[in-house]
Amino acid sequence: MAQNIYDQSEFFAGYSAMRRSVEGLDGAAEWPAVRTQLPDLTGKRVVDLGCGFGWFARYARSVGAASVLGLDISENMIGRARADTRDDAITYRISDLEELELPEASFDFAHSSLAFHYVKNFERLVATVYRALVPGSHFVFTIEHPIFMAPRHAGWGTDVDGQRIWPLDSYAIEGSRTTDWLAKGVVKYHRRLGTTINTLVSAGFAIRHVEEWAPSEQDLIGHPEWAEELDRPTFLLVSVER
Amino acid sequence: MAQNIYDQSEFFAGYSAMRRSVEGLDGAAEWPAVRTQLPDLTGKRVVDLGCGFGWFARYARSVGAASVLGLDISENMIGRARADTRDDAITYRISDLEELELPEASFDFAHSSLAFHYVKNFERLVATVYRALVPGSHFVFTIEHPIFMAPRHAGWGTDVDGQRIWPLDSYAIEGSRTTDWLAKGVVKYHRRLGTTINTLVSAGFAIRHVEEWAPSEQDLIGHPEWAEELDRPTFLLVSVER
Numbered sequence: 269m270a271q272n273i274y275d276q277s278e279f280f281a282g283y284s285a286m287r288r289s290v291e292g293l294d295g296a297a298e299w300p301a302v303r304t305q306l307p308d309l310t311g312k313r314v315v316d317l318g319c320g321f322g323w324f325a326r327y328a329r330s331v332g333a334a335s336v337l338g339l340d341i342s343e344n345m346i347g348r349a350r351a352d353t354r355d356d357a358i359t360y361r362i363s364d365l366e367e368l369e370l371p372e373a374s375f376d377f378a379h380s381s382l383a384f385h386y387v388k389n390f391e392r393l394v395a396t397v398y399r400a401l402v403p404g405s406h407f408v409f410t411i412e413h414p415i416f417m418a419p420r421h422a423g424w425g426t427d428v429d430g431q432r433i434w435p436l437d438s439y440a441i442e443g444s445r446t447t448d449w450l451a452k453g454v455v456k457y458h459r460r461l462g463t464t465i466n467t468l469v470s471a472g473f474a475i476r477h478v479e480e481w482a483p484s485e486q487d488l489i490g491h492p493e494w495a496e497e498l499d500r501p502t503f504l505l506v507s508v509e510r
Numbered sequence: 511m512a513q514n515i516y517d518q519s520e521f522f523a524g525y526s527a528m529r530r531s532v533e534g535l536d537g538a539a540e541w542p543a544v545r546t547q548l549p550d551l552t553g554k555r556v557v558d559l560g561c562g563f564g565w566f567a568r569y570a571r572s573v574g575a576a577s578v579l580g581l582d583i584s585e586n587m588i589g590r591a592r593a594d595t596r597d598d599a600i601t602y603r604i605s606d607l608e609e610l611e612l613p614e615a616s617f618d619f620a621h622s623s624l625a626f627h628y629v630k631n632f633e634r635l636v637a638t639v640y641r642a643l644v645p646g647s648h649f650v651f652t653i654e655h656p657i658f659m660a661p662r663h664a665g666w667g668t669d670v671d672g673q674r675i676w677p678l679d680s681y682a683i684e685g686s687r688t689t690d691w692l693a694k695g696v697v698k699y700h701r702r703l704g705t706t707i708n709t710l711v712s713a714g715f716a717i718r719h720v721e722e723w724a725p726s727e728q729d730l731i732g733h734p735e736w737a738e739e740l741d742r743p744t745f746l747l748v749s750v751e752r
Binding site for chain 2: 474
């Protein structure tokens with residue numbers, strides 16, 4: 269079973285105060301890049317893996333999805349998602365992605381935002397999503413970028429000239445990383461970018477787009493603090509087709 | 511036109527003394543990983559982009575390739591490749607990958623080892639290779655890993671605990687990098703891993719395997735100095751299908 273950090277009160281309070289929790293999709297830097305990768309959702313049966321407060325589920329319905337199943341391990345998240353949603357075509361369910369079961373060929377699109385780096389058995393998860401999708405359907409997800417996850421000390425340092433650097437190490441050493449983000453002892457699973465791609469290819473998916481998110485010049489005018497993302501990526505966006 | 515650093519005497523002398531130049535393919539750490547990705551070459555018409563001393567061309571023939579065209583920008587390299595080869599089915603030709611022209615549908619397999627990071631217009635090159643291959647054929651290449659290429663100071667540093675780190679910065683800033691490797695002022699072109707993949711997908715290739723090379727435990731017994739590669743990758747291996 270995956271760690272359920274979102275139901276720890278300190279973590280949940282911190283997460284709930286983040287811009288993306290308050291403002292929804294438009295509060296997430298990477299959302300415009302994700303939206304560009306979405307297929308036409310009109311009439312589609314959508315599954316959202318790690319649905320959080322339900323922002324994506326409601327968005328999918330607003331652009332024509334027939335139905336959305338939102339899954340999350342956190343009772344806190346599912347509770348608020350249900351409270352914030354008035355739509356019979358959206359179902360929220362508590363579910364551990366580590367042990368996910370989905371009916372075969374029952375969805376036309378799968379989405380996940382920043383959830384899979386909490387999952388240890390990515391291979392099993394990908395195989396489950398593959399079986400749950402009908403042929404020709406798309407699967408778009410974001411995870412924390414492996415460059416962001418890998419280091420012993422995942423925080424900025426300085427180089428010999430005193431300039432900002434990201435102190436990378438242990439990139440090839442896959443497995444758990446324990447960090448103190450919003451709460452102490454958050455467990456994540458580091459996989460190389462190549463491993464993520466190869467797992468998808470082995471399951472049968474065709475790679476469509478891989479984006480190591482960075483701000484545009486236009487983005488930087490509104491958010492000069494995003495300049496850090498030019499030095500090392502935080503978000504990895506992957507789009508595949510079944 | 512690409513920089514022709516291999517015909518600069520200091521660089522060529524340094525390169526010629528490297529283990530991979532003296533011992534050939536078996537002197538290259540990443541070769542076993544490359545070999546694993548090769549299709550059956552029996553009867554295949556092979557093109558090798560950046561063929562150097564011709565080690566791969568001769569290997570391809572030794573495992574049954576019908577013919578090999580080896581291309582390299584360097585007169586020094588092509589000269590030695592010709593001197594070291596006695597095989598009418600291997601042709602070596604001086605060629606700038608930046609301006610590569612190949613006849614349509616005339617090859618069954620394309621290979622390149624550590625050459626494309628010298629090429630500025632990767633999109634043009636990939637489109638040329640795609641047109642030159644027959645449908646169903648494979649294309650396997652290595653390049654310097656973008657994590658290796660990106661930094662201002664591409665050399666090891668230490669973190670707050672005094673442990674070895676790779677000081678990453680500028681990862682999202684694609685374009686030229688000038689380094690002093692074997693000679694001063696070697697110009698290479700940095701592209702994010704995602705950009706390399708997306709360029710291949712846009713050209714029509716299907717991604718088969720992406721490997722950020724790292725040594726196995728067995729490798730480390732013979733080569734303890736390769737442990738650095740666990741902290742940050744030097745080599746990126748990509749295998750695609752047309």
